[in-house]
Amino acid sequence: MKLIDCIKMAFSDLNKRKLRTSLTCFGIAIGTLLVIVMGGLGQGIQTISSDQIKQVDSFRTISIKNSGNDTKSKIVDVSNLNKFKNIQGVSEVTASINTTATEITLQNKSSKKVDINGNNLNFSIFTDGEKNEIKADKKKVAKYGSNPIIAGEILKQSNKDSILIGQSLLDKMEIKDYKNVIGNDIEIKVSFPEIEGVPQKNPLIIKSKIAGVVNRAFKSGGYTIIASDELASKIQDYYMNDSDYLNKHGYTNAQIEAKSMEEASPVNDSITKLGYKTQSNVSQANQMNNMLTIVKVLLTAAGVIVLLVASIGVINTMSMAVYEKTKSIGIMKAQGASRKNIRRMFIVQSGSLGFVGAASGTIVALIIGTVINKILVANKIGGFEAGMKIVDIRISTVLFTIIFTIVVAMIAGIIPARKAAKLNPIDSLRFE
Template sequence: MKFNDCIDMAINDIKKRKFRTFLTSSGIAIGVMLLVLVFGLGNGFRKYTEERFQNKDEYKIIKIDNKEASKSSDSEQIEKKIDSNVIDKLKNFESVNSLKSITKSQATKTKLDDKEGKSVEVIGINPGETIFLNAEINAVKTDTNRKNKDITDPIIAGRTIENGENNMVLVGQKYLKKMGITDFNSVIGKEFEVISEMPKDISSKEPLILKFEIAGVINSDYNYNNSIVVSNDTISKINEFYTGEKNFIENEGYSEVSVEVKDFNLVKDTAEKVRDLGYVTTDSVALAESMEQQSKIFEFLLIIGAVIVLLVSCIGVVNTMTMAVYEKTKSIGIMKAQGASRSTIQYIFLVQSGVFGFLGAAFGIIIALLISLGLDKILVNMINSKTGEGMTNFISFPVNMVLVTIALSVVITILAGLLPARRAAKLDPVDSLGCE
């Protein structure tokens, strides 16, 4: 018997029992629909994550802390000095576009005219390096949710600090607002006092009072918007006040270094080189891998659920094919009497099982595509409203994934129909012909 004849017989049987065919195929369709949606969502999430990290400049930045990298997750992090020699090594990396090194401290309070500011983080920078990396500037410029819609420059009023200007300070826009100042241009050139005090129960040391001239105001869309920025020489004085150690940066090194690489694809290798130097790094690759890992776990659980639905639907296929064998017992006897072999009889029922799988898969894919149209719009609107991106679609259905799903459905239903098909093949022709 030819393959086309088996297909014709399978389709004729399906047409005769439309309702039973519908119920059997529905279970398969639900399982396939879930599988397709899961694959579509998972593939879309991976593409979105990849594009997001590759197209956002801020993900090209690697933060290096003055902590010693340890292979053991349980061990305490030990401070490791970041000195000028390390900075030179980082600058010599071919993948590095630019870097900045900073030192942190704290001031107890500040004064500007008749206004007083509370405790503030003090950032010491090397004016010979950039204060804001190009990646940071480009990230703000492309951020549609930024607070200052009309100004994307890092300095919203005044100018930055030049090399050797130890008497100049940059003040964060957010910090000035806390002091009750909103006219940022009015503070440029004014005297700004930075006061550092030791706790009275620890030391009776007189406060350190440093007076600066405000050079500029830092845009609230950038880092340090709630801090003040001074030169490294000044930060050394503040840290010397607290620790008693002279030449603080020379002896203790920088608090952290931010490295901007030329391309996102170079982030992982560059971070590994930095860790080889013995330092702890924070980079976007770790975040991307963490997000992908969580996505895979969620996707795996959904796939397990979809496979369970498919396997349960296979019970319906077994039941339907068993009924088909019972109903066609006499026809089987006639075919055997005409010379049909066991393999031919078995083949007929396996083909019919495969047709169930194909129909269920086709219906499931169509349903999944229809559902994805509405779901995709919801996801795109949610992402665009939160990120300001111009995304047009999220869910993605690769053609090979659809074809694999159809093939999987057909294979599973054929396996489900194997037991009834074997039973049909083993029927005795004499007993079959006598069956009503």
């Protein structure tokens, strides 16, 4: 008996027992529907979460803290900054020496204990990641704007003897006219506290000019001065009573920004291979993605369980079909049908039940998924926008579910099929 003949006979028999077939297919359809919808829901949650993670630029930023190692290879110096920049997948590199001024004086006003970040001006001061995060915060943009420099211009190698001053620091010094400070002289004083009985070291006085004012929305726009690494190195030389601080000790910290989330992990691995200890959110992002994958699997598993329960209905339905067709089986065997032919006939009929149930469940699942997505987008529930899908049903999920359902139904039909194949033809012909 050919396969096409088995399929025709299967659908003919199913059509004769409409109620029983409908009830069995309904159970299979529910299972299929749940597998597809739950899988789509898990996929949607994972996709939306992953997209949101990708928009958070801090997840593609890798930090290196220089702990003052005395091993030359561990120091973050200029040569290593160039190595970082040349790593495939790196978009930007920043590096700075963090130090402190005892006092600064501007327009006859002063402020004590001011943080100074001495940046390598051959690299970025403000990364795209930080700029993008500011732009994404609509409240900050509305209040402070999104430009890092609100007056003057950014530091370059051509004006490395100048400095940038934080907006918050100017406010603390009660200087509100930001544009008026551009080009003004600023005095940076570095000294040790006076200790009785200890010779006092002459203070270090650095004269500089203000090139620009940093927006308070940025990290360095607070109570901070941004200068060149040369200026910061000079201050550190004073504190350590040494010289050539930058070459001996390197930068306090460096930040490497990957071009994308996907490239962050390989970039991080490349940096660690150079002998550096890194700090990043890459592992956290990967852990979140793994957790979301587990959620997707658990949601899909709930539908699979229902589908497996529905397969019990297939066994019952096919067992009844064998009982009702006992005499027909005897006639077919008397005409030369083999056990293999009988077994195939009932397994194909089981698969047909699975196909009808799977097709029905798939159609309903697609309709439900589409309706849910449109309702969420139309009403902007949870911030959903056009193109976003909370139920993200993939073609691969649909095809896998249909094939899986048919296979489950066919496996469920093996027991009744084997029973039918083993029937004695003489006994079957006598059956009433």
